[in-house]
Structure formats: C-alpha cells, structure tokens
Amino acid sequence: MNEDFPRTLWEMERRFSEEAACRQYLFALRWPEGFRCPACGANKGWAMRGNLWLCAHCRRQVSVTAGTIFQDSHLPLTTWFRAMWFVTSQKNGVSALGLQRVLGWGNYRTAWALLPKLRRAMVRPGRDRLSGTVEVDETYWGAEESGVRGRQSLRKALLIVAAQADGEGIGRIRLRHIPDTSRATLHGFITESVEPGSTVVSDG
Numbered sequence: 001m002n003e004d005f006p007r008t009l010w011e012m013e014r015r016f017s018e019e020a021a022c023r024q025y026l027f028a029l030r031w032p033e034g035f036r037c038p039a040c041g042a043n044k045g046w047a048m049r050g051n052l053w054l055c056a057h058c059r060r061q062v063s064v065t066a067g068t069i070f071q072d073s074h075l076p077l078t079t080w081f082r083a084m085w086f087v088t089s090q091k092n093g094v095s096a097l098g099l100q101r102v103l104g105w106g107n108y109r110t111a112w113a114l115l116p117k118l119r120r121a122m123v124r125p126g127r128d129r130l131s132g133t134v135e136v137d138e139t140y141w142g143a144e145e146s147g148v149r150g151r152q153s154l155r156k157a158l159l160i161v162a163a164q165a166d167g168e169g170i171g172r173i174r175l176r177h178i179p180d181t182s183r184a185t186l187h188g189f190i191t192e193s194v195e196p197g198s199t200v201v202s203d204g
C-alpha cells in the first residue's frame, strides 16, 4: 500500500461521504445534460426517494442506477464508491481480504461477493470493450484543496470513467485510476476500453 493512500482515501471519502453525493455523480454520468426519460424522452422529472426519478410527463419511475453494477444492491452507494476507489487505486491487484479491511467489515463474505462485480467493471485491455455511444469523463475523487496548508503534494485520485449508453441506463462502466490527463493517457484508456467505430462523447 503506497504512502499517500490513507490521505487520498480520506479525501475521496470527504467528497463521497453521503449517498446524495454519489447519486449526484451517477446522475451526471447518466444524464450529462439533465434528466431525460428513457421511455418518452421528456426532460422534466422529479427526484423521489433513493435513486428513483419520476418522469413529469409519463410518470414512469426511472432509477439512476438501472443497468449498472449498483442496480439491485442492498449496499449503500458510499460503500460501492469506496470499494471502487480501492480497486482502481491498487496497481498490483486486490484481494477480497484487502477490500474487507479497507471497508472495515467484520467478515469478508460481502467483499468476496463484491469483488467479481468490480473486476468486471474494470478495464481489461483489448477484451470486452464498450461500444455504441460511450460517455467518457475524467474526475477527481477527492476534496477541494482549499484549506490545505503546507502539504501541496496532497494529491487527489484522478479517475477516468467510460460509460456505455444503454437505452434504459448507463449500462456497462469502465474505470481506471490515471496519473494525468495528457492526450496519451486519455487516448490509451479509450483505445483499450472502447471498440473502434464507437461514438465517444465527453464534456471535457
């Protein structure tokens, strides 16, 4: 485990310490231009309890997490995000035991069940690439650095996320922890995680 790990984890947790923040993040990934009903195309809706939105036009209930690895999970999104952060930040692979430790669980059954899902969400070079319309965004998992004195080396975890549009939802996701946002890095990620001929959309 590298030295800046706990500090960066702490930063990540400051940003994604609440369900609402995680949900908002997924919302923005799924609907970068605001809510859009997958059934009727209306762009007006209301947030309901949990991850559900209600279409103002056709009254359909739409889940922000439909089609994602978070769908139908009884675990809070904060737990998923923490687990994803852990898996993407470890360069040499992770074990269920490591995941259990970082999540502070008493036994590793949940971590053991979670890990394969997370692994499927990770980039496997040249295999299982996303296709169709793919939204790609880089994001910092960490708090703003204002208020931090002295330690300018304090780093945020930089992640890149590719999400395949899937009619009903954002569908499959690919994640990677990246060192920078250089053209080469972004290109490498896209080449490995997206099929040639796909439409790549990004707001950056």
Ligand SMILES: [Zn+2]
Pocket: 037, 038, 039, 040, 041, 042, 055, 056, 057, 058, 059, 060
């Ligand atoms: Zn609708």
